Amino acid sequence: MRDFASYVNNQRLPDKRGVSMRRDIDWWMEFVASKLAKCLFLLLLAAMLLLGKLFGQLAQDASRFPINDITLKGEIKITTAEKIHAALQPFNQTSFFGVDVNAVSASLHELPWIQQVSVERAWPDQLLIHVSEYDARYRWGDGYLLDASGSRFPNSGHQAFAALPLLIGPDGFESMVIDTYEKVEAVFLPIAAAKGQLPLKQLVLTPYLSWELHLDKQVVVKFGRDQFGERLQRFAEAYQVGKIPELEKLQTIDFRYRSGFAVKWQPAFAPKANEAELIDASHTEI
Secondary structure, rough: OOHHHHHOOOOOOHHHHHHHHHHHHHHHHHHHHHHHHHHHHHHHHHHHHHHHHHHHHHOOOOOOOOEEEEEEOOOEEEEHHHHHHHHHHOOOOOOOOOHHHHHHHHHHHHHOOOOOOOOOOOOOOOHHHHHHEEOEEEEOOOOOEEEEOOEEEOOOHHHHHHHEEEOOOOOHHHHHHHHHHHHHHHHHHHHHHHOOOOOEEEEEEEEOOEEEEEEEHHHHEOOOOOOOOHHHHHHHHHHHOOOOOHHHHHEEEEEHHHHHHHEEEEEHHHOOOOHHHHHOOOEEOO
């Protein structure tokens, strides 16, 4: 029996050693292959970084990749070509790849009349700039203008703006004042054909949030804080039927009453006690 066991063990031992050697060889081959793969990856990564750095340096060279054409698109009425040129001056020496389109856009946005800017590259050497200005619809106070949405921007003093409606109010109430002005226009537009255009100079929202219309001859029409629509309609009806005295004789017209209105006369036209018809006109029911 011992001889048989020794025979079996002697027969199996060479097979186990062969398997072990093959496994060792496979393990070493995998180990070497993985190390080589890592080394190749690191070499490839280093080469890519080196090429990227080299290309980055070349891309910044304006002599190799110059911007030869800057195309400006958009309807520009107020902003002068000199101001736009000055805003683009810092980017004259930048390359096609090196120019920062966001910085170009920000520089143009600093111009007071520019509302929107988009900048893009066009291969091989062109820069496309789309610009739009604010569309002034109203004057706001002394030094600003408003577009239709109530966005405020500086008044450049251009002569064309002198004819725009003048709105006055606290900061943050621009849109509300515009909406109210449109209501005034809608109420008096049908009356204009028969009675002439309302000589409106200013729509004012006071710091106390009280509404006033400032007319020609320095006449102020007061409506108070509440029920503006109803009081405006009473004013329109009185104006249409001729119950408003001549404006050059008045200082204020006050509609802060449940019905009717009161007037304050200019000192030269103030009624005397014995002139009943003028006294009656100073407080009129409509």
